[in-house]
Amino acid sequence: MVQRRGNIFTHIFLIFIIAVILFPVVWVVTTSLRRDEAAFSSKLFTSRLTLQHYRDLVAPEKNLPFLVQDLQAMISKVKPYDTWSEEELKDAVESSIEKVKAYLSETETRLNDAVNSFEKVDAFLNDHSEEIKNRTIEEMRELLSSIQIPDLSDSVENRAALYLVLSKERYNSTAHKALKELLERFTGVDTGTRDGYEKAIESLKESYEKLADGYDGLIKETQRELNAVKEEMSSLRQQYSALQDNVMEANLVIEKDIIPELERIKISLSELNNLREQIRQTALRSPFPVNDEEFSRNVSEAVQMLNKFLNEMGSFAEYDSLKNSLVELKKELTKLSEGSEDLRNRLLFSDLVKIYEELHPRLIRILKETAETIASIKDRIAVLNVLNERLKDLEIQEKDLTAKISEYQQKISEVQQKLLEPQRTLNLIVFRYELEKTISSLERVKAFKKTDLLRYSSALKTLRNFMNSYWKKDELYSRISRAVKEMRWIEEYRDFASKFDVFPENLKAILEEMHTSLSDLERSYGDFISLSSQGVYVSSSVLSRMYDIVKMDFVNKVRANMSVASRRAGNLIDLVPFSEVKKDLRNIDRELFRIDQIWKQKTKHYFWLWVLNSVIVSLIVAFITTTVCAIAAYPFSRMRFFGRRYGIMALLLIQMFPGVIFMIAIYDLLNFMGKYIPFIGIDTLGGLIFAYLTNIAYNMYLIKGFYDTIPTSLEEAAIVDGATRFQSFYKIIIPLARPILTVVFLLVFIGTFNEYVVARIILQNVRHYTYALGLQAFATGPYETEWGLFTAAALLGMTPMVILFLSLQRYLVSGLTRGAVKE
Known part of the structure; x- marks a missing residue:
């Protein structure tokens, strides 16, 4: 006989998988029975149990x-x-x-x-209280006895470590009192006075600076230089930003004001040139020739100003639009000034001169404004270039100083690493002193009142602070952790008593x-x-x-x-x-x-109405789907017709696309139908049922596969005995297919009962919500932290599915051909 040996790793793996799978179920069950909220507790199980959440749901x-x-x-x-x-x-x-x-x-x-x-x-x-005090003091004394502190010799390293510990402490502080004897032994100075304490610290500082080799001072000096550089850079960047804003404003003035005005003047000059050509063709003459000296002088002045601007703007590549406007303006002015001798006797020439006299002040004003704007831009750009160069130099200095500080800090870090162990020893000495003071304070406790609770709280704070800064998980750490755990109830009681005294x-x-x-x-x-x-x-x-x-x-x-x-x-x-x-x-x-x-003000809900809505919708959808699929699958299984094979495949292919992608079309259809058939519209259970009737093809294919396993000889025998095709279907096929019909009914019911997305789109009135939609409401809004109510609702909502499953269980395991009597 061969005996199989069990694999221990297989069992461990299975136990782990089962635990992972069951954990959410256990959490839901325990949370639904908790009196405290799961959000405020890290424990999975609690002794504070209540059925209040179920009462709030079943009978508010x-x-x-x-x-x-x-x-x-x-x-x-x-x-x-x-x-x-x-x-x-x-x-x-x-x-x-x-x-x-x-x-x-x-x-x-x-x-x-x-x-x-x-x-x-x-x-x-x-x-x-005496028993509590003695127990706490005994715990503290055991902790005190477990502290082993090595002797510290008078060395440069130990002096430097002592300086690092005491340099930030005030005179007569706890650290000073704990290390007073050691401080006086190292320095030979009486530290009973403030001056003596400061003198001793200065003496220790010399040892630290000697060990640090001056890097500490270098860091401070370099940091001051770096701060000065950063401050200057910040100031220069502000100036740079302000100048940039000024240049941008000037550019905006050029783009929005000056160039459009120059274009308008150019158009006016172009019209004057056209008028000038027309005057040449006129026959009317004036008996007095027009004096055009002022006209010529004004035009010449404008042309000279334009030439000067164009020469000054030769290096301004970014102002091409302004340059082009000025060039075009110059062309029009030059053309206007040419060959005016033969026009002086023309009668209309005086009109041209008058028009230009009106236009000339505008031209001179805009040219002067352009000159001022360009000059201010040039000055600011020059300053910007200087600032930019200075900022580049400062950035290099900043980078170099930062690198130096890093280098010095690395040296200091190496020194401090050497001093780490002496510092830990000194911290242990301070902690031992604090423990002694704590024990002394607790020995003066006479009762368990507010002032006494403060002493216990102070002791617990001392332990926690040291435990949080302790550097290794050894026996001392374990003892401190155990002491904190043992004393935690006192802190809880202090908080409890302080709150209970108030309300x-x-x-x-x-x-x-x-x-x-x-x-x-x-x-x-x-x-x-x-x-x-x-x-x-x-x-x-x-x-x-x-x-x-x-x-x-x-x-x-x-x-x-x-x-x-x-x-x-x-x-x-x-x-x-x-x-x-x-x-x-x-x-x-x-x-x-x-x-x-x-x-407590409790928010109103419609839990049982939501469950009832889901049961009604799920039962109707499951019944209609099962009925339609049972009838539709029969021809594909028993009859032969064109498109039989590929027809069901085409339906399956359509079914591969999730129904949610058709929701816009379904929503519009329900919105349209609701105008004529109100109970099949948006925000109605009838409309939701209609939207759910989309999972036909898959279930029809499932039932068709089961029909194929039923022998056709049973139907043939019934037809021979005089039954019609329909009678053989519902009297022979349907009873034998009861297991698959039950499975389809259950699958559709469960899927519909738990569906959320479609219901969220169609339903709006809270009284029309289904169970899944209502359950989501328990996790948001006024119920957002009501985890007990949420989990209780989740468990109660499972009841219809459990009842249905148990009532149909016997059909799921029934025989395939039970009741067949003919072959």
Whole structure:
């Protein structure tokens, strides 16, 4: 007999895979039962369990905020109470007032229970304060005894290390007190005075500078030079930027103002030249020749100015547009000044001269403006070039100085690396001194009150600070970590006690004000309802104040501190080393959680309506799809017709494209159909069902493959016995194909039930949401941090699928040809 040996690695791998697969399920289940929020806890399992999330989903509680709002709606006689009679409203208001009283009474009772439990916990811990103190001191002393500090000789390295430790410490600081003996031994100076301490530090500084070989001073000097260079560079860059802005503004003036004006003047001069040619053709003469000396002088002046500009702009390659405008202007002016002798006697020549006299001032003004703009640009460009050269020199200096600092720092780093071990020894000496002071401070603890808790908190802070800066994971680190873990409950209790001391009095004041407001409401609600019944709109200011108390005063004065206290009480259940107080802590946590549920404003949801919508849509889609596929698959399996083989392949090919890519077309189709058939339109369940009826081809091919496995002889025998083709289909084929039809029905139901994208596009009204769409609403908006509610909704939403699967399970495993009697 051959015996097979199991492979241990295979089992380990399988266990790991199963754990990974089941982890999300375990997280969902545990989170749905947590009283604390998963977002605030790193633990997968907790002892703070509740079914409140399931209650909020299955049967939401009408707590105080709901009742106050409902009472306002009754008194104002608005929906859904607008059709109620006066007597019905009074009875409903009386019933709601009694419920409010019951909630207030329950709050008082639970608050008193929580306060009593807190007093028991506080009394117990004060009675055992000596035990707590002794346990903590013993832990500290064990930690102190485990600190092994080597002797430090009077060497240059140790002096330098001591300087690095004390150089940033003040006189009479903790580090000074811890290292005072060593400091005086190394320097021979009495450090009992400030002057002596500073003198000793200066003495140590000489040892450090000797070891550092002057690199420390070089770093400071080079850093000063580098800072000066950076400061100058920053100043020059600001100047450079300002000059660039000025040049850009000047360029904008040239482009937007000067060049367009020059173009307009050039056009005017061109028109004058055309007029000049026309004057040559005229016959009318003037008896007095026109004096054109002023005209010629003005034109000549303009041409000279243009020549000067063009010569000065020879090196300005980037101003070609301006140059071209000036050149064209010069051509027109030159042409205008040529051959005017034969025109002096022409009658119209005087008109030309007058027109130019009007144009000349504009021309001179724009030319002067151009000259000023070009001159300012030239000056600024010259300054920019100088600044640019200086910036390049400074950048080189900056690079060199940075490299020098890096080099010096590398040298200093090498020195400090040598001093690392002595510094650690000195830090251990300081830590030992702090531990001794902490033990001395804890020995003066007499009780477990606020001032005593501060001493414990200070001790814990000392341990944590040193642990965070400790350099290796050795036995000392493990002891410190264990001590921190052992003392953590004291810090939790301090926070818990500080929060618990604040809110009870505030809550009692709120309860008293609520009782007073409720008494006022009882005296007045009858008159309010009578007025509302007469058609007068009534709003109770008493109820408005009650809602403000619930919504604002409770939240601001009570809820924040109460929630922290509840969470800290839950943490203390696992941390506190005394089992005697765990029951009271659990009771505090339970009572505070219940008070919060009574006063908490809960967002309205339609969970069961969403589940019902999904069940209805999924059942209808699954039934229609299965029916259509069962009928459509039969011809492809049993009949022979043209296109039979490639027809189903074509349908499958179309099915390969996801339905989401057709959503625009489907959306437009539903929008069009909704105008004529309202129940099949956008934001309707009928329209969603229509959109889901797209997964036909794949399921039809699946059923067709199953039909092919059923012997045709069964149908032939039935036809021989007188059955029609349809009778043989639904009496022979359908019963035998029940397993595959069940599978298709289940697959379509599950796929439709969990579908999100199509539903998100089509549905808009929150009451029409499906389960998947509603579940997404639990993860955003007002439910964004309600992980317990989200996971509970996820688990409850699985119920229809589980029920359907279990009810159809026997069909899934039924025989292929059960009931066949003929071959």
